[in-house]
Amino acid sequence: MIGRRPAGALLVVALCAALGAAPLGCGDTQDVVVVYTALDQIHSEPILKAFERASGITVRPVYDTEDSKTTGLVNRLIARRAEPDCDVHWNNEIVQTVRLAEMGLLAEYRSPGAERIPPEFRDRDARWTGFAARMRVVIYNTDLVKADDLPAGLSAFTDAKWRGRAAMARPFFGTTLTHVAILDQRWGPERLQEWLGAVRANDTALCPGNATVRDLVVAGERAFGLTDTDDAWAAMQAGKPVRVLVPDAADGAVLIPNTVALVVGCPHPEAGRRLIDYLLSAEVERRLARSASAQIPLGTDLADEKTPWDALRAAGAMPVDWARAAGAIKDVVAVSRQVGMDQ
Structure with missing residues (x-):
């Protein structure tokens, strides 16, 4: 959750306001990223912490609750579309993400990491990318x-x-x-x-x-x-x-993948892109595959990564028109x- 700012941070906000700049990071600073994530905190938090350590960017996560089942954060994004406080939407499914894209809430971003994901799990307009199903x-x-x-x-x-x-x-x-x-x-x-x-x-x-x-x-x-x-x-x-x-x-x-997307008009777009690049890496898919959730890597470079579901995958994936x-x-x-x- 995004907590109350300490006194030092409030001083920064006041200085930014005096200079006519945006409060979070004075507008141009990209050392913070806000992510809404519907993946269970027990699985997503370690990955976000690893990104913080590797990048030096502070991650401010907002987690979905069990009772809202992925829709809570979607509704929050819609409600705040005029003044978004979120940079990256990390959903644990796909159709609500596609719905947000069709509503114009997700920005185009062609992450280098998306190239490793098969096209059936990517938006052709680069508004979202799937991973770890x-x-x-x-x-x-x-x-x-x-x-x-x-x-x-x-x-x-x-x-x-x-x-x-x-x-x-x-x-x-x-x-x-x-x-x-x-x-x-x-x-x-x-x-x-x-x-x-x-x-x-x-x-x-x-x-x-x-x-x-x-x-x-x-x-x-x-x-x-x-x-x-x-x-x-x-x-x-x-x-x-x-x-x-x-x-x-x-x-x-x-197969229902996680999806990640950049939010239109977000306050920290560059930091958001860096987080998206990280989430779409082989490292993250491998980590989720080996975690307690045993998720299924989609990246073509991880075809040899073993999961408990290898025998079931012999059935092949059902083709789906996500839109x-x-x-x-x-x-x-x-x-x-x-x-x-x-x-």
Whole structure:
């Protein structure tokens, strides 16, 4: 969080004001960068600290809260678009970032680090770049699900034999909203509405987030559920009786990257660009891959970096039109409410 300035800093502000300059760093000083980050603080803070040590630039992070699920900082950026206090937006998903770009809130910046990222995870107008992805998976309890009867597709969530035994997060925020927006693109709105309604009618547990889905499956309260690889990995590392699979693997795996972008009109653009360059480095992707979140590097120079998900990646990545997915958000949320996913 951006805390109260000490007395010395207030003196600088007063001097800057007297000189007709901007308060933060007197306008031209680029030794501070403000970053909004939705990636969990436990994973993002060490990376930002490493950047501070390497660059000498002071990082002022603003972290999203668990209950706002990536949307809190997005809404804050929109509310402050006339006078932004943020330089860099580091999101832990992609469709809300694309939405900000379409609203004109993100600036063009072609980072040298973006060249190592495949084009399907980069904005063609250089307003955002993806890196370090998570994968959408079905997590299942091996004590409750037989190896010859796996819930291998999303149809399992509507199958009567699994009634009252599945779980998923409500599709109003985070990676679940992104996933459902992708399904809207792949299936069309009519089939998506039918599936969501059937999921609810099948007594699926509708949870506040992916970690809750995981916890219900770990506890044996539900046999399986939709979640992300980072949440699943925490349970697997703890020795819980769970495994994961890619739902409908023949269609490809849904990879949802972190994204980073420079904010239009930001107070410290040069420092912001330097932070973006760092976040898009192989060093950061490698660090996230080896962290407790076990994220998946996207950089072509890290193809040999091992993760727990290498076998699942054999399915390949599902092709996604990210702009189209972002454009479907409002309709997807409306349909989800219509079928009662918020109840």
